[in-house]
Amino acid sequence: MDSAREAIRLVLVxxxxxxxxxxxxxxxxxxxxLSGxxxxxxxxxxxxxSPSVEDLILDATGLDGTLGRTLSALLTVLVIVGGSVVAVLMFTTIALIIGQPFFEYLSRHLDERDGIEAVNVDEAWTGSLSRGMVEGLVTLATSLGILAVTALLGLIPVAGTVAAFLASAVLGGRMLALELTAYPMACRGVIARRDRITALRPVRATAYLFGTFIFLIFLLPLGTLLAMPVAVVGANTLSRRAIGVRAEGAAA
Incomplete structure (x- = not known):
């Protein structure tokens, strides 16, 4: 409960x-x-x-009457809900890949505003580029894995749709927390992904819940537009807390 309250507070702040x-x-x-x-x-x-999907399901199953309509309606809802979850995951992946320079600018601004100096990380631009490409591939692979889990859960009648939605939110939230902390962690000398996961352990529950709440906000109208920079701000704060960095005159 404490982690949930802290995550909600972090979202609001x-x-x-x-x-x-x-x-x-x-x-x-x-x-x-752009991604939206x-x-x-x-x-x-x-x-x-979606109406065509319902007709296609009826034709494929050969069912008619109340049973056929009920089954096709449930499967159509699953297609729409599952497609919406897929859309959010695709949005997140695309935004993280093309938005890196924008997010780095925002993170630098936050640190400069709060009087925090970034660590001078000795990393050649080629190393930074290759690391960014690997991170992008990992993000893509993670998204595909989440989609696979969602699809399998969606096969469960009725409850599967809810389970798939919740699983996508939790797993997608973890992905957000890991990917958005990449730059602020790198500025503090934590570059490798495995080291970032280790560094986040002190705030892991709060970080993953924060990512989950942001993921859910993405589903709201205009949620993606408003919440993406908010996610960057929260990730910057989480990185400070994980490594023990404090802003001048205030807790990070």
């Missing part, structure tokens, strides 16, 4: 950055805007084709 640094937050929202346009088109397409 991070949202406050829209009031204190609106211009910088707008920069952090740009990747979400692509994903919105996918969701609209799902809604448009």
């Amino acid at each position: 991070s949202f406050r950055a829209w009031l204190t640094d609106p211009k910088v937050m707008l920069v952090g929202a740009l990747p979400a805007l 346009v692509l994903i919105a088109a996918l969701i609209v397409t799902l809604l448009v084709v």
